[in-house]
Amino acid sequence: MDGVAKGLHEAAKALDKRQAYFCVLAENCDEPMYTKLVEALCNEHQIPLIKIKDKKQLGEWIGLCKYDKEGKARKIVGCSCVVVRDYGQDDAARAFLQDYFDSQKKG
Template sequence: MSGEEGAVATETPLAALGETMDLMTALQLVLKKSLAHGGLARGLHEGAKVIEKHAAQLCVLAEDCDQPDYVKLVKGLCADHNVNLLTVPSAKTLGEWAGLCKIDSEGKARKVVGCSCVVVKDFGEETEGLHVVQQHIKSH
């Protein structure tokens, strides 16, 4: 019972702020919800399969990816299959958001594995973060 109350208390301050969240915070929230609902493909191989099946709704690529062929392939697949593409500055950050890390007892991420590409096939549930990301995609 007390574990459920703690989970509710951590989500309430974010909603109570009333401020519009920035794109990176919104994207982090969308990726976490998608991961929780099993709708996240992480890495080039999984991501390419989802895009090829026309099941992808959003693709996120790390800007610091040092393999130009990798970047060219992901951008080409997204363009061919009309998948929206967003970029984030760091592969480590994207890996943490995609759940490729261990969470210690203090709630901090440890042993984060970098991830250059993440594809969302199911957003999970409607959140404010999802609306922010969708508005950004429509405007760009």
């Protein structure tokens, strides 16, 4: 996952260098100061910020887990912040996200 910066340290560096399409932040982050830092960097550089409830969910989404025989995630490692630096392939999901972010700027 070269196009993703995971963890607060990597994410903060990517945000500060404006190397981000968008940022996903877990609301249950252990450190309130990290949350404020990420929010401030996103706001300062006009980088879209998506908040989700659980850092374990975010960890699963980016593959910080093991999968059992049935394909269920096990031993999920929580991740408080993820920054997407590169979409990889240009597909419908990327277009959907871009349309969503554009509509948020207008509204």
